[in-house]
Amino acid sequence: MSLGKEFVAWVFTLGTEVVSGRVVNTNAAYLGRRLTLLGFEVLGAVSLVDDVRLISSFISHVLASEPELLVTTGGLGPTHDDVTLEALARALRVELRLNEEALKSIKEKYEVLKLPLTPERVKMAYMPEGCEVIPNEVGTAPGCIMKHGKTLIVSLPGVPRELESMWESYVEPRLKELGVRRVIAERSFRVSGVPESSAAKIVKEILRKYENVYVKTHPKGHEITAPVLEVYVQVFSKDLSEAEKIADEVSEELKKSLESIGGVIT
């Protein structure tokens, strides 16, 4: 996938409640999907418990590979276990500083109800040096965005409606400015009567023939007694109409080959 290598992204969804399975990680799915549609190649989604050293060690590990983008969610709030920005500062070896713009926005929000600026509230304004504030129109904790070497780092809250609002109104427009050079076209269909182990050879041949094409089969029935596969085709290109054309071509070729070994397309 030579077209995409320049635009690699990583997602960190932070929070003990995610890792321990008390919530299903819809944030990772949301970001993975949005980033893929924007042309990024998302290499990994990492969830970690709220531990400064652990988070900082994994962020460092990923930053060493110099991805274009690293997005974190969660851990920006007022509680003792909201430690994302502290961990990020540690990974970047920069100071955690009181950000005046963040403090101003937090102060204004609590002032509406005449609530004082307690240490817990002020805490949300401490950000790694060099961070720009991402406004949070839905909730309270502001996000932050900064460049570190080749990597753009974006930190957003973990509450889905805050994350999604900030992503769509602020982050995506910024990412579009980066000029990601690839677009994707997708196709998917179901085939019954073909075990995945039989489809494997057909898929391999297609991938040998086409560049910048990704095909994956997902077993939905039973491999031997009632095989059903979902076949997913993804095509990367610099040009959307070209991507769409190749996606159709690959899809048709796959369908024909699967039918030739007894598959029924549904």
Add this chain to the structure above:
Amino acid sequence: MSLGKEFVAWVFTLGTEVVSGRVVNTNAAYLGRRLTLLGFEVLGAVSLVDDVRLISSFISHVLASEPELLVTTGGLGPTHDDVTLEALARALRVELRLNEEALKSIKEKYEVLKLPLTPERVKMAYMPEGCEVIPNEVGTAPGCIMKHGKTLIVSLPGVPRELESMWESYVEPRLKELGVRRVIAERSFRVSGVPESSAAKIVKEILRKYENVYVKTHPKGHEITAPVLEVYVQVFSKDLSEAEKIADEVSEELKKSLESIGGVIT
């Protein structure tokens, strides 16, 4: 959490479809929850694209910390991008070898429909040296379990119904033999009228007072205009009745403190 440090677990949910957000990662939630209830401290859940080098590098990174348990899901099937066991072998610096028991079970399954042992089918029987087979009664690809240093490594398929069946019938009984020494008790309730930034101080005081207690607040309303929090309490102990007692105590204390600053428990 001194009680739990001996039983640390990591989860790897592997597959490009997970990372790119085409599926929501319910496997990570399932395993995180089951492991937590078994007394493990799950530190992280890592999803990676189907890339041998990337997966192997992250497994190595995690194994370096010598966790008690590392579970992988996905990437055991017959297709070109099912690379988990190859990556695992690389991380462990052992050979990937044809496992006769795995081969036998695969052969028997396909023989039912008189399907031949193609290279794609045989591929599922290649396992890191030292692996024991975990039978797959629901699907085809067998799992594998092995000890590496202090770490028990378990690899299971990514299809949820196969994973869950193998987990419950085979893996959990094995894990129980490890003798995890802690149990957990949980409580949760909702409180309205208290912003998370106000609850933060109360939670911090509770955590200072009690050992082996974890409390987390999850904002469900709006921090300032309509605050609603879900308060979650988890207590670890060697003894279940002690854990339950402390969980009740902590819960009641939290409720009282939250009510004293205007909270309404719901």
